[in-house]
Amino acid sequence: xxxxxxxxxxxxxxxxxxxxxxxxxxxxxxxxxxxxxxxxxxxxxxxxxxxxxxxxxxxxxxxxxxxxxxxxxxxxxxxxxxxxxxxxxxxxxxxxxxxxxxxxxxxxx
Numbered sequence: 001x002x003x004x005x006x007x008x009x010x011x012x013x014x015x016x017x018x019x020x021x022x023x024x025x026x027x028x029x030x031x032x033x034x035x036x037x038x039x040x041x042x043x044x045x046x047x048x049x050x051x052x053x054x055x056x057x058x059x060x061x062x063x064x065x066x067x068x069x070x071x072x073x074x075x076x077x078x079x080x081x082x083x084x085x086x087x088x089x090x091x092x093x094x095x096x097x098x099x100x101x102x103x104x105x106x107x108x109x
Contacts, residue, residue, distance in 0.1 A: 013029075021045075023043050025038070025039050038062070038065070040058070040061055063082075
């Protein structure tokens with residue numbers, strides 16, 4: 001990815017319509033693209049009928065990041081695509097959501 005785009009990627013992600021609409025904010029983007037911190041405050045527009053976080057918005061907090069992190073860390077010699085994903089909710093989302101997204105650690109080639 002071009003350097004100018006990388007420099008502004010956190011801001012661009014924060015104004016991306018799906019994140020903006022769900023109230024998702026990228027708080028920190030690691031300089032080496034190996035860690036990303038994302039949060040979503042519980043608001044009336046991202047809550048479900050019973051007042052907890054809408055599951056689709058919680059999933060959106062993580063969906064694009066693994067692919068972006070792999071693309072940036074593997075380089076241009078690899079093609080990265082999303083194939084499938086799943087999420088297991090541990091408890092009801094009644095407060096602000098926060099997620100630290102680390103990449104899988106691998107040995108250097």
